[in-house]
Amino acid sequence: MPALLVTGGAGYVGSHTVMAMLEQPDFEYEIVVVDNLSNAYRAEGDKKPVALLRIEEMTGKTIQFYEVDIRDKQGLNEVFGKHDVHCVVHFAALKAVGESVEKPLEYCQANITGTCTLFEVMRDHRVYNLIYSSSCTVYGEPERLPLDEEHPTGRGISSPYGRTKYFCEEIMKDLCASDPKWKIISLRYFNPVGAHPSGRIGEDPNGIPNNLMPFIAQVAVGRLPELKVFGTDYPTIDGTGVRDYIHVVDLADGHVKALQLFHRNEFSGFCPINLGTGTGYSVYQVVAAFEAASGRRVAAARAPRRAGDLAANWAAPAAAARLLAWRAARSLRDMCADAWRWQSANPDGYRG
Numbered sequence: 623m624p625a626l627l628v629t630g631g632a633g634y635v636g637s638h639t640v641m642a643m644l645e646q647p648d649f650e651y652e653i654v655v656v657d658n659l660s661n662a663y664r665a666e667g668d669k670k671p672v673a674l675l676r677i678e679e680m681t682g683k684t685i686q687f688y689e690v691d692i693r694d695k696q697g698l699n700e701v702f703g704k705h706d707v708h709c710v711v712h713f714a715a716l717k718a719v720g721e722s723v724e725k726p727l728e729y730c731q732a733n734i735t736g737t738c739t740l741f742e743v744m745r746d747h748r749v750y751n752l753i754y755s756s757s758c759t760v761y762g763e764p765e766r767l768p769l770d771e772e773h774p775t776g777r778g779i780s781s782p783y784g785r786t787k788y789f790c791e792e793i794m795k796d797l798c799a800s801d802p803k804w805k806i807i808s809l810r811y812f813n814p815v816g817a818h819p820s821g822r823i824g825e826d827p828n829g830i831p832n833n834l835m836p837f838i839a840q841v842a843v844g845r846l847p848e849l850k851v852f853g854t855d856y857p858t859i860d861g862t863g864v865r866d867y868i869h870v871v872d873l874a875d876g877h878v879k880a881l882q883l884f885h886r887n888e889f890s891g892f893c894p895i896n897l898g899t900g901t902g903y904s905v906y907q908v909v910a911a912f913e914a915a916s917g918r919r920v921a922a923a924r925a926p927r928r929a930g931d932l933a934a935n936w937a938a939p940a941a942a943a944r945l946l947a948w949r950a951a952r953s954l955r956d957m958c959a960d961a962w963r964w965q966s967a968n969p970d971g972y973r974g
């Protein structure tokens with residue numbers, strides 16, 4: 623059976639993508655997850671991370687799991703040797719923007735060296751199909767909005783994390799130029815939020831959340847006292863930062879559609895595609911939507927702008943509609959309702 627190798631498949635976006643793939647009635651791949659568990663949880667005595675066990679339970683399907691670091695060439699070689707890998711979906715990375723400022727070398731190691739090691743192993747095993755988790759952060763400071771794929775990348779990126787995503791895209795362009803066998807879809811995510819509607823899988827950040835929605839959810843559930851709103855004087859609808867939030871299940875469906883693009887053989891080389899809704903919401907709009915969905919009050923306090931934060935960004939999603947026949951279907955209300963269902967049913971995440 624052909625295999626789909628998913629690096630970082632035990633994490634937030636990875637687990638929802640594995641779920642979306644396995645929910646396809648005619649899905650013809652075995653799923654092989656490689657994850658070093660640096661940001662995923664496996665209970666003592668279990669063979670697999672909790673997220674994957676729950677997906678197996680919900681779908682009745684089996685997931686192959688290997689605790690391997692993508693920087694471990696031999697470990698990856700063994701996995702590729704055991705399975706007939708046709709395509710790789712590459713999520714594994716460190717992703718905390720603030721931490722990347724303190725630990726740039728760790729971010730280069732994990733995100734760039736790890737990615738190059740994975741590519742070497744793919745090439746050695748003649749696997750050339752890749753779906754890469756990129757980010758709207760590669761656009762840096764927007765020159766115009768909405769952000770389309772023609773917008774320049776690499777200028778004014780404010781964090782080492784963002785630069786690792788940009789450098790990886792440049793490396794992938796060079797790879798595609800070096801050998802036409804490579805086919806790479808780089809999915810530039812906007813802001814993934816929410817959780818699977820079952821409430822059984824969701825975002826389970828280690829420590830204090832870095833992103834808005836899990837932070838709000840933890841305030842609503844009483845784990846954190848209040849939300850700090852960084853910047854209330856931006857030139858936006860209510861002075862707070864505006865972002866294009868996308869439901870993680872829509873994002874996961876985008877990967878299912880991207881995989882189908884390989885079958886249709888309609889592209890070659892490096893293909894960047896935005897995954898966003900095309901609509902931006904402010905911090906206060908998200909807080910209000912979350913309060914409405916949860917019935918809880920979310921205490922919010924004004925704080926100064928953070929260095930490097932943008933006032934606003936949102937996607938032009940036309941390329942995804944054209945190339946993948948994909949559009950985000952879920953509303954901000956759905957995002958908040960599903961995030962709340964997950965958070966309230968699992969107040970301590972997977973450790974509960």
Ligand SMILES: NC(=O)c1ccc[n+]([C@@H]2O[C@H](COP(=O)([O-])OP(=O)(O)OC[C@H]3O[C@@H](n4cnc5c(N)ncnc54)[C@H](O)[C@@H]3O)[C@@H](O)[C@H]2O)c1
Nearest residue numbers: 630633634635657658659660661662691692714715755757
């Ligand atoms: N969540 C977001 O806001 C967002 C936005 C844009 C892009 N992305 C990208 O999407 C991808 C997935 O993000 P996420 O939110 O699911 O993060 P996550 O931390 O939940 O998932 C990443 C997974 O990769 C694993 N991992 C990390 N380093 C590894 C290594 N060296 N070897 C093997 N496994 C490793 C972690 O244990 C984790 O399970 C990342 O590449 C991230 O940069 C995320």
